[in-house]
Amino acid sequence: MNGSKHTASFVPLFIASFLCALCLAVSCHAQEDKRILLLNSYNMNLSWTASVTNGVKAELSALGPSVRLYVEFMDTKNFLEDRYLDLLKQQYRLKYGDVHFDAIITSDDDAARFALKYRDELFNSAPIVFCGVNDMAFPARDDFKNSTGVLELTDIAGTLDSALRLQPNLKNIYIITDQSTTSRIKRKEIQHISKDYGDRLGFIWLDDMSMDEIRKTVSNLPNNSAILLVLFTSDSHGHTFTFTESLVRIYSVANxxxxGMWDFYLGNxxxxxxxTSGHVQGEMAVExxxxxxxxxxxxxxxxxLQRSNQYMFDYxxxxxxxxxxDLVPDNSLVINMPESIYIKYKFEVWTILCVFALLTGVIIILLINKAARRKAEHELEELTRYQESLIEERTHELVARSSQLEKANYELKKLDTLKTGVLNTVSHDLRTPLTSVLGFCKIIDRDFKKFFLPVCSMNEKLGERGDRIRDNLGIIEDEGGRLIRLINDFLDLSKIESEEMVWNDISLSPALFLEQIRPILQGYFVDSNVSFVLRIKSNLPRIFIDRDRLLQVLTNLVGNAVKFTQEGTVSVIADxxxxxxxxxxVEDSGIGIPLEELSNVFEKFYQVNRDSEAVVIDRGSGMGLAISKQIVNHYGGTLKVFSEKGKGSSFILTVPPGR
Structure with a gap:
């Protein structure tokens, strides 16, 4: 009768566990399939759009193959009437009505406004990340929700200042624009900043004109004039041009x-x-x-705001x-600059001069020592004969010794392979039943608490025994967990030494990573008198590393710091x-490490000897620091320790920047 009750209670528990595991598997699979839509305002023939798209694709490649990119081009440079936008809505509704996007990246103002307006209707309310937007007031819109992005900050004043610097007698600037959204925004910006130039510079607008009228005007400009080409992709007669086409036609007749202010004009x-760089805009949007x-x-x-603007000029x-x-501002990038013969062949010139000086010195030395060498040759012949006899004798000894060493090395390799195999087999065989023991221990503890403790509470002695049983179960779980960690350390060390470790390397932002693992590190300080400090400096370089292995190194270091610090602070500083x-x-204010033992802390199975005055500490396996050192060495980094007994320790980890 009691057996049937236990069976009946076990069945729903088993079904609940199975459903939880199934939900977790579905969740993990869903996380692998990320979808991003790149919605461009213009078509791919525009250099700016191509630059943004290439920047997005380049940065997305670092996120791995699990992110799928969809790309659309609205072509609003050529078509912007309401009827066309309605057709786009119908097309996107048909293509993406059943697609769940995790994020939408838009380039330039038209796509950003379109996506914000129709996001709920067409894209299942996906979050929006915009780039290339010139309207500084765009984020202040009432419907700007579940959105963020990168504003395109073109430095018009910087371009005008560079024109005045290169042309000190400049009087008038002729501004060429079309009727596009970007041009209208830039016109307002120019009209606003033109007041800062007063009478120094006259602003003359060339807009609402045909290409032929533009070409005729710029071919007959008065002296001390310059042209600011904002954008000109369509003229007053409805003719359309790419950025390069319009510039080439204007440049061919301009006097x-x-x-300009965009990288797609430079060099043309x-x-x-x-x-301003479109490629950088795309990269920042993906971040x-x-x-x-x-x-x-x-x-x-x-x-x-994009902060990648730079002075660039065409020599x-x-x-x-x-x-x-020579008038260009300092730190400017100048393209098409011819190299002088000396600069072009600087290395070769200095190489020839050094070789010539070296040969001259050698000849002088040879002439001085010629007589002495003749005398030394005879002595050398005698010494050579004596050495040949010694070499022949030693060669026979070395051959015999080499044979012995090769045989011994072969035996050692066999023993090492056998040792590794035994460790792996024993560790795997121990971990499987131990995992089952811990699992059933948790089930027993849960059922004991749920079904038996309420009964035991009615009897004082039974209650005491019940609490003792729960304490014993807790000890089993703690010791079992410690044994699992010991087995995992054995397996990790064995895989690293046998070069069988799988490294899942990705491009990683250290600042973002440390913020994500902050709760994990803080977990070591629960019920502790030690405080935890995490300081992350700005502009940290991206690294190419296995995220889990870096976490393993940091948890080893922080865990050791907490273990050997009774009170005070443990600090993690990233710079x-x-x-x-x-x-x-990783710094602590703990008991420190004796100077004579510092050189041994990264050895396998080595544990620092603590004197009798130190606090009683749960000793580990002695493999944590050895594994951490191996992981850091794999990535070409360093792991060093500095410590003074009684004054704490500092472990310093360095990793080279990623590819």
Whole structure:
């Protein structure tokens, strides 16, 4: 009768466990399939759109094959009427009505506005990450929710200042624009900043004109003039052009220098200016999307401004318009600059001079020592004969000794292979039943607490025995867990030494990683008198590493720090070395390590001897630091320790930047 009751209670527990495991498997599979839609305002023939798209694809490749990218081009440079947008809505509803996007990346203003307006209707309310948006007021919209992105900050004032610097007598700037969304936004910006130039610079607008009218005007500009090409992809007659086509046509007849603000113009006819990069915009948008894929809400990610603008100029165009290249601002990038013979062959010239000096010195030395060498040759012949006899004698001894060493080495390798196999077999055979023991121990503890403790509470002695049984079960779980960790350490060390360890390397942001594992590290300080501090410096380099192995190293170091610190602070500090390597320092105020034992702390199975005054500490396996050292060495990094007895320890981990 009692047996049937136990069986009846076990069946629903088994079904519940099976459903939980099934839900977890489905959840893990869902996490692997991430979908991102890249919605471009323009078509791929525009250099800016191509640059943004390439930046998105390049940065997404670092996230791995589990992220699937969908790409659409709205082509609003050529078509922007309501009827066309309605057709786009119908097309996207048909294509993506049943697709769940984890994020939508938009490039430029038209796509951002379209996605924000129709997100709920077409894209299942997916979060939006915009880039290339020129409207600084875009994030202030009332419907700007579940969204973030990168505003395109073109430095118009920087470009105008560079024109005045390169052309000190500049009087008038002729501004070429079309009627696109971006051009209208830039027109307002230019009109606003034009007040800062007062009478120094006149602003003349060339808009609402045909291409032929533009070409005729720029071919007859007065002296001390310059042209600022904002955007011109369509003229007043409805003709459309790519960015490059419009620039080439204008540049071929212009009698004054042309300045611009985007990288797709550089190298095609503009002198230069403060240049904005579309590729960088795409990369930054993917970085924000990655935070969303990792579980962060879009509303919690602040909108940022692109800070990658740089002065860039074309040397060939400057020479064409008799502009002195020495006038460019400091730290400018200048393309098409010819190299002098000396600069081009600097290495070869110095190599020849050094070789010539070396040969001259050798000849002088040879002449001085010629007589002495003749005398030494005779002595050398006598010494050579004596050495040959010794070499022959030693050779026979070395051959015999080498044979012995090879045989001994072969035997040692066999023993090492056997040892590794035994360790792996024993560890696997122990871990399987031990996992079952721990599992059933937890089930017993749960059922004991649920079914028996209420009965035991009615009797004081039974209650005491019940508590003692639960304490004993807790000891079994703790000791079993410690044994599992010991077995895992054995397996990890064995795999590393036999080069069978699987390394799941990815491009990793250290700052984001440390923030994600902060709760894990804080778990070591529960019920402890030791406080935990995590400091992360800015601009840390990305690293290429196995995320779980780096976590294993840090938990080993932090766990040891907590173990040997009775009170005080354990600090984890992430910064960068002078060589731009990632450096993570784990410091504690614990009992420290004697100086004579510092050189041995990374040896396998080695445990530091603590004197009798130290606190009683649960001793580990002596493999944690050895495994950590092996992992760091695998990535070409370093793991060092600095300590003074009674004053704490510092473990310093360095890892080179990623590929």
């Amino acid at each position: 004054s220098p042309i300045y 006819g503009i002198v230069g200016g403060m240049i 924000l999307a990655a935070e969303i894929l990792n579980g962060k809400k879009a509303d919690d990610i602040p909108v940022i 060939a165009v400057m020479k064409q318009f008799n502009i002195n290249p 960068m070395t002078e060589g731009r390597w990632l450096r993570i320092t």
